[in-house]
Amino acid sequence: MRALALLPLLLLAACSKESTVTxxxxxYDPTRELYEEVNxxxxxxxxxxxxxTVVINQSHxxxxxxxxxxxxxxxADLVTLALGWxxxxxxxxxxxxxxxxxxxxxxxxxxxxxxxxxxxxxxxPRGIHDWEDLAKPGVQVITPNPKTSGGARWNYLAAxxxxxxxxxxxDAQAKQLMAGLFANVPVLDAGARGSTTTFAERGxxxxxxxxxxxxxxxxxxxxxxxxxxxxxxxxILAETPVALVDQVVDRRGxxxxxxxxxxxxxxxxxxxxxxxxxFRPTGVATLEPKFAKVSTxxxxxxxxxxxxxxxxxxxxxxxxxxxxxxxx
Amino acid sequence: MxxxxxxxxxxxxxxxxxxxxxxxxxxxxxxxxxALIGLALSFVGLFLVLPLVTVFARAxxxxxxxxxxxxxxxxxxxxxxLTLFTAAIVVPVNLVVGVAAAWLIAKFRFPGxxxxxxxxxxxxxxSPVIAGLAFVLLLGRSGLLGPWLQSIDVQVIFSTPxxxxxxxxxxxxxxxxxxLPLMQSQGNDQEEAALTLGASGFQTFFxxxxxxxxxxxxxxxxxxxxxxxxxxxxxxxxxxxxRGVTNTVPLHVEILYNEYDSTGAFAVASLxxxxxxxxxxxxxxxxxxxx
Numbered sequence: 166m167r168a169l170a171l172l173p174l175l176l177l178a179a180c181s182k183e184s185t186v187t188x189x190x191x192x193y194d195p196t197r198e199l200y201e202e203v204n205x206x207x208x209x210x211x212x213x214x215x216x217x218t219v220v221i222n223q224s225h226x227x228x229x230x231x232x233x234x235x236x237x238x239x240x241a242d243l244v245t246l247a248l249g250w251x252x253x254x255x256x257x258x259x260x261x262x263x264x265x266x267x268x269x270x271x272x273x274x275x276x277x278x279x280x281x282x283x284x285x286x287x288x289x290p291r292g293i294h295d296w297e298d299l300a301k302p303g304v305q306v307i308t309p310n311p312k313t314s315g316g317a318r319w320n321y322l323a324a325x326x327x328x329x330x331x332x333x334x335x336d337a338q339a340k341q342l343m344a345g346l347f348a349n350v351p352v353l354d355a356g357a358r359g360s361t362t363t364f365a366e367r368g369x370x371x372x373x374x375x376x377x378x379x380x381x382x383x384x385x386x387x388x389x390x391x392x393x394x395x396x397x398x399x400x401i402l403a404e405t406p407v408a409l410v411d412q413v414v415d416r417r418g419x420x421x422x423x424x425x426x427x428x429x430x431x432x433x434x435x436x437x438x439x440x441x442x443x444f445r446p447t448g449v450a451t452l453e454p455k456f457a458k459v460s461t462x463x464x465x466x467x468x469x470x471x472x473x474x475x476x477x478x479x480x481x482x483x484x485x486x487x488x489x490x491x492x493x
Numbered sequence: 494m495x496x497x498x499x500x501x502x503x504x505x506x507x508x509x510x511x512x513x514x515x516x517x518x519x520x521x522x523x524x525x526x527x528a529l530i531g532l533a534l535s536f537v538g539l540f541l542v543l544p545l546v547t548v549f550a551r552a553x554x555x556x557x558x559x560x561x562x563x564x565x566x567x568x569x570x571x572x573x574x575l576t577l578f579t580a581a582i583v584v585p586v587n588l589v590v591g592v593a594a595a596w597l598i599a600k601f602r603f604p605g606x607x608x609x610x611x612x613x614x615x616x617x618x619x620s621p622v623i624a625g626l627a628f629v630l631l632l633g634r635s636g637l638l639g640p641w642l643q644s645i646d647v648q649v650i651f652s653t654p655x656x657x658x659x660x661x662x663x664x665x666x667x668x669x670x671x672x673l674p675l676m677q678s679q680g681n682d683q684e685e686a687a688l689t690l691g692a693s694g695f696q697t698f699f700x701x702x703x704x705x706x707x708x709x710x711x712x713x714x715x716x717x718x719x720x721x722x723x724x725x726x727x728x729x730x731x732x733x734x735x736r737g738v739t740n741t742v743p744l745h746v747e748i749l750y751n752e753y754d755s756t757g758a759f760a761v762a763s764l765x766x767x768x769x770x771x772x773x774x775x776x777x778x779x780x781x782x783x784x
Contacts, residue, residue, distance in 0.1 A: 189735060197752060224735045238634030239651040239733040358751050386753065
């Protein structure tokens with residue numbers, strides 16, 4: 166009898182010994198398809214190597230919102246966000262990882278990156294070829310709100326940096342371009358996906374400023390014949406960094422597997438998967454032909470890093486507020 | 494003495510209502526009446542019926558196979574499980590606490606009674622997003638109780654307990670609000686009679702008070718359940734959106750829609766729509782029973 170009574174307990178003990186480990190990856194919106202495949206591939210490799218089953222749960226949302234959630238207690242072992250500034254916030258406001266997190270992995274902790282391109286309606290009826298064309302009167306530009314969307318900050322900085330860095334360009338010209346550009350924006354959506362929907366499904370606007378990976382996704386879908394991609398002469402290299410959250414992995418005892426996961430993103434297999442899903446792998450010599458040749462500058466080259474860019478452009482009463490106020 | 498009097502009143506009112514009906518029927522021209530009825534019906538059709546029909550049309554647009562596939566995906570099943578689990582805790586708790594609160598307020602006089610009455614309505618007057626944020630600020634990592642919760646290794650926000658708490662909060666008034674007016678209008682006469690005949694307090698409550706409000710109670714429970722399963726704002730704030738773990742059905746609908754899977758989104762949404770229809774039918778039945 167007693168043996169029978171103990172049986173469920175023994176079974177339970179056996180189950181918990183059967184080692185399964187879970188990780189939570191807090192990411193931004195457009196990476197869902199990417200990490201779905203990466204997680205499957207990594208789980209397979211990890212099982213082969215260690216005999217341990219790993220289940221990786223995903224949480225997706227606007228990059229800034231996700232950072233906020235991790236600070237407020239979302240138990241994410243990994244943060245894979247749209248911009249370094251959001252991981253900086255997790256480090257500085259939440260004290261959940263060291264402030265020098267970006268130096269812990271190669272290439273500023275960005276195993277892959279993207280850039281900012283234009284999506285226009287088929288045939289490019291408005292003749293949009295470069296950043297200047299977005300500030301022309303009568304052109305409607307769709308871009309999300311840089312206050313809330315990581316992608317929108319990249320859009321903004323790409324435009325500003327391109328105007329500043331082109332031959333003969335300077336700050337005054339960049340400001341003029343931005344004022345013209347934002348005067349052409351009929352609606353600022355909160356997130357990049359919202360803007361894509363506004364442009365693609367509601368049919369608003371002549372040009373959508375977007376992540377290259379979102380643009381490639383749009384062209385892969387049913388709307389192949391409705392849109393085309395225009396690559397500007399100069400754009401930003403949007404590094405999308407990854408980090409493990411020290412406080413969380415140490416409490417949960419998941420550091421080893423979390424480190425292996427991040428390393429996997431840098432492996433040949435991880436890089437190939439990134440490329441497949443429209444992200445530019447940072448560790449390969451030649452990119453697949455679907456990635457247009459575009460000269461890029463980084464946030465460090467163009468703006469001296471996120472802290473400065475944030476303070477000058479996006480903080481309250483920063484340059485974006487001034488430019489957008491002009492419109493109103 | 495009583496019976497002729499009580500007969501007379503309904504007779505009079507029936508007579509009066511016939512008169513009123515007669516007057517109404519001949520006051521306006523046929524066309525005005527038809528136009529007004531048409532306007533009302535088309536408004537209802539446009540703003541209530543059409544959206545509901547659209548949900549089902551879009552859900553089944555790519556055939557039943559695709560529809561059932563969307564409903565039985567791992568993430569959809571997990572969302573349905575979580576929503577049912579949440580409702581299974583929230584509805585009974587709010588039933589007990591809601592009836593207790595209504596009973597206290599309706600049948601007793603005590604200091605702080607009007608404060609309690611105000612507090613019952615609080616969740617209705619606070620935006621659900623604020624309710625969710627309040628829980629994050631209270632129980633989140635950097636919140637008031639966050640460090641303590643962390644020291645005993647309990648995760649509340651961004652996991653199931655947080656979702657249950659937020660749902661409890663926003664659905665609290667439903668039962669109390671349905672039962673309270675009825676209890677108040679019924680007065681204390683029957684309870685007093687029961688007590689003078691020797692019934693205990695509990696006997697009075699279960700044999701006299703409760704049976705008299707049972708239909709209002711049922712209607713409160715149905716509404717509470719509908720809101721518990723459909724709540725979006727507060728739950729969205731405390732969920733953390735972990736796929737297959739902390740996504741409820743409404744959150745899952747939003748995710749699917751944002752991922753351009755509108756068939757899937759509408760398929761899952763159709764579950765919530767069905768819930769709404771069932772809720773309305775039950776409510777209608779209850780109203781019919783009480784008349």
